[in-house]
Amino acid sequence: MRIQVLYFAAARERAGVSREELEVPEGASVRAAVELIASRHPRLRELLPHLRIAVNQEFGRQEDALPNGAELALIPPVAGGAGLFLVVDRPLDLAEVIAAVSGEAYGGLATFIGTLKPGELAVVIAAAAPHRREAFRACEYAIDRIKADAPIWKKECYEDGEVWVGIHP
Secondary structure, three states: EEEEEEEOHHHHOOOOOOOOEEOOOOOOHHHHHHHHHHHHHHHHHHHHHEEEEEEEEEOOOOOOOOOOEEEEEEEOOOOOOOOOOOOOOOOOHHHHHHHHHOOOOOEEEEEEEOOOOOOOOEEEEEEEEOOOHHHHHHHHHHHHHHHHHOOOHHHHEOOOEEOOOOOOO
């Protein structure tokens, strides 16, 4: 059966691709697929303990069976709030994120936009609450958690090379 594999951050760099199709045996587990991926891209093997695996946009377990046509993503851990997050392989849309949290019960709505390259949205956060103070605090909390948990935000570039902070291999 065929699955789509998405690579983010350091995994994308080590694999040399952002996505690819992979043929796996019928009923293969996440673990089996990850092992196959590591054999195709040996530079990924040392990163595997540091990455989270998502199956069809939900974190999965190593023993989970993959459905035919599954999307398997190798991503840094992402956490926050009520668990409303989405990692996408397309341009981010501020209006879409605001719409996801808007409602008549909320008097305050705060947003945060982060970029990697000038003009390219890398993270979009929207937080809504009954009052502005809580919305600002929730937005700040979300970006702090992402920066603490996701090595994608910790790439440091120097004249003699670059390093992903938090990934030791």
